[in-house]
Amino acid sequence: MRRREVAKRVFAYELLRSTHQIESEGLRYVLTPTGERVNRIFSVAVLLDKEEIGADTNNWRLRLADPTGTFFATVGKFQPEALETINEMNVPELVAIVGKPRVFEGVSRKLISIRPENIVAVDLSVRDYWVLETARRTLERIEAMEKREGEDVELAWTVYDPDLNEYRDMVKKALLTVKEDVEIMEKLEEPPREDEPEEEFDFEEFEFEEEEFDLTDLLED
Amino acid sequence: MSRAEKLTDQILERIKGKDVKVKREDILRRMKLLIEEFKVPESEAVRTIMNYLVREYGIPREELFDRDSPLVKIADISKVNQWVSLKAKVVQLWDSNSPNVSQVGLIGDETGIVKFVVWAKASQPEVEEGKSYIFRNVVTDSFQGRMQINVTRTSRIEEIDEDIQLPPREIEVVGSMVAIQQNSGLVKRCNECGRVLNKGVCHQHGKVEGYDDLRIKAVIDDGENVYEIILNEENIRELTGIGLEDALKIAHETLDRNAVLLELKNMLLGRYFRVKGLRGGRYLLVKEISVHKPKADDFNEILEALA
Numbered sequence: 001m002r003r004r005e006v007a008k009r010v011f012a013y014e015l016l017r018s019t020h021q022i023e024s025e026g027l028r029y030v031l032t033p034t035g036e037r038v039n040r041i042f043s044v045a046v047l048l049d050k051e052e053i054g055a056d057t058n059n060w061r062l063r064l065a066d067p068t069g070t071f072f073a074t075v076g077k078f079q080p081e082a083l084e085t086i087n088e089m090n091v092p093e094l095v096a097i098v099g100k101p102r103v104f105e106g107v108s109r110k111l112i113s114i115r116p117e118n119i120v121a122v123d124l125s126v127r128d129y130w131v132l133e134t135a136r137r138t139l140e141r142i143e144a145m146e147k148r149e150g151e152d153v154e155l156a157w158t159v160y161d162p163d164l165n166e167y168r169d170m171v172k173k174a175l176l177t178v179k180e181d182v183e184i185m186e187k188l189e190e191p192p193r194e195d196e197p198e199e200e201f202d203f204e205e206f207e208f209e210e211e212e213f214d215l216t217d218l219l220e221d
Numbered sequence: 222m223s224r225a226e227k228l229t230d231q232i233l234e235r236i237k238g239k240d241v242k243v244k245r246e247d248i249l250r251r252m253k254l255l256i257e258e259f260k261v262p263e264s265e266a267v268r269t270i271m272n273y274l275v276r277e278y279g280i281p282r283e284e285l286f287d288r289d290s291p292l293v294k295i296a297d298i299s300k301v302n303q304w305v306s307l308k309a310k311v312v313q314l315w316d317s318n319s320p321n322v323s324q325v326g327l328i329g330d331e332t333g334i335v336k337f338v339v340w341a342k343a344s345q346p347e348v349e350e351g352k353s354y355i356f357r358n359v360v361t362d363s364f365q366g367r368m369q370i371n372v373t374r375t376s377r378i379e380e381i382d383e384d385i386q387l388p389p390r391e392i393e394v395v396g397s398m399v400a401i402q403q404n405s406g407l408v409k410r411c412n413e414c415g416r417v418l419n420k421g422v423c424h425q426h427g428k429v430e431g432y433d434d435l436r437i438k439a440v441i442d443d444g445e446n447v448y449e450i451i452l453n454e455e456n457i458r459e460l461t462g463i464g465l466e467d468a469l470k471i472a473h474e475t476l477d478r479n480a481v482l483l484e485l486k487n488m489l490l491g492r493y494f495r496v497k498g499l500r501g502g503r504y505l506l507v508k509e510i511s512v513h514k515p516k517a518d519d520f521n522e523i524l525e526a527l528a
């Protein structure tokens with residue numbers, strides 16, 4: 001049995017600049033500028049637009065955006081699971097998407113597009129963690145590029161000769177866009193501080209004890 | 222030590238302790254002649270010399286031939302250069318970057334897991350992940366401080382029709398649920414064996430009534446590896462609030478058992494989970510699963526690395 005291909009985490013900015021495909025053992029991969037070999041991708045993005053290509057064809061072109069850029073995806077009958085959810089979905093919507101990237105060659109330039117295996121609406125915390133994870137992975141790749149380690153890294157240098165600082169800035173921007181959200185969420189979810197109610201309780205108990213030992217009623221008799 | 226010397230010692234090892242006096246130089250001279258001068262294949266040279274020993278020294282044939290190395294358990298392997306036989310399952314294979322290696326990966330039995338290397342020169346049939354084999358006459362070795370098993374040309378690999386159980390390995394992963402596989406959701410199980418029915422038919426017991434159950438076979442992907450997990454009714458209820466009763470209600474109301482799966486997919490796919498479980502064979506047996514959320518500190522950590 002063939003091992004399932006791992007879904008790679010790549011920001012739209014980097015994905016859009018990926019133009020080189022590799023065929024290996026019957027599988028197609030897209031090589032990204034920081035040397036990632038992608039057969040399957042996992043992304044969390046905003047579905048901005050869905051447009052049926054031709055009337056009643058049930059072929060959809062999707063426009064999606066993550067904090068670093070906008071990319072396209074196409075869904076048709078060969079992606080039954082994605083088709084099922086895309087038919088029901090309203091835009092805009094935050095989605096998680098698993099799919100296969102493909103490079104198409106136009107007249108003047110190359111275009112990358114995703115063929116989603118599935119698309120699901122998710123909440124903001126999924127987006128936040130995805131940005132964090134993708135930032136971490138991208139940074140690791142940038143470091144590997146600097147060390148010039150590995151075949152894919154060498155190939156990425158030859159094909160793209162990337163400016164790594166450009167990718168560092170992109171990662172930084174992406175992180176900063178969602179960091180604030182995460183901090184706000186954390187404050188909201190923080191459990192109330194434990195010492196406060198305890199103090200209150202102590203105070204009540206003190207009063208209660210005072211009353212208990214108040215014997216003035218008895219003395220009056 | 223030269224190849225001829227190694228092979229000579231291997232032969233001598235077989236008759237060690239027997240009441241025969243065999244001169245090492247005698248065998249070594251013959252071995253050198255056969256493999257270095259005449260370029261006879263190693264296995265042929267070994268066979269020829271063993272035949273010679275049978276004839277000249279009167280050593281019983283069975284003492285030399287068909288005497289496989291003792292069958293041992295992986296946990297008992299501790300010394301290098303031991304010839305052993307192992308009954309083990311191929312846990313994992315990975316790509317080798319050396320043309321001298323035909324296959325490399327991990328094999329395991331119920332006592333442990335060890336790295337194994339099949340040398341290209343050994344010209345052995347390829348093994349497959351998840352299948353069990355007897356690895357006869359393999360030799361123990363150590364590489365970068367860890368034990369490993371070398372499969373050489375004197376080794377024999379035989380596939381066996383037996384599923385070797387592996388020791389459970391507890392792991393914890395944080396990953397996204399990127400797929401939910403077929404036969405998930407509201408399923409029917411066989412009353413006899415509990416297997417999931419396919420269109421009302423049990424693999425083993427044919428057409429049966431079956432009983433309802435809720436389960437999910439899913440793929441968790443952390444960007445580096447994929448893990449197949451199975452969630453039972455309890456796991457599903459904890460994560461989604463949908464238990465078996467609710468699932469049956471959904472199926473009843475929509476007149477579609479598939480509606481349950483669709484709902485579960487919408488609630489679970491694409492989300493991040495922290496899964497703690499035991500890795501046995503193909504599946505990660507879930508002990509704990511919970512939704513995973515990011516922490517603000519994690520962001521600062523990477524931002525610092527970027528600065």
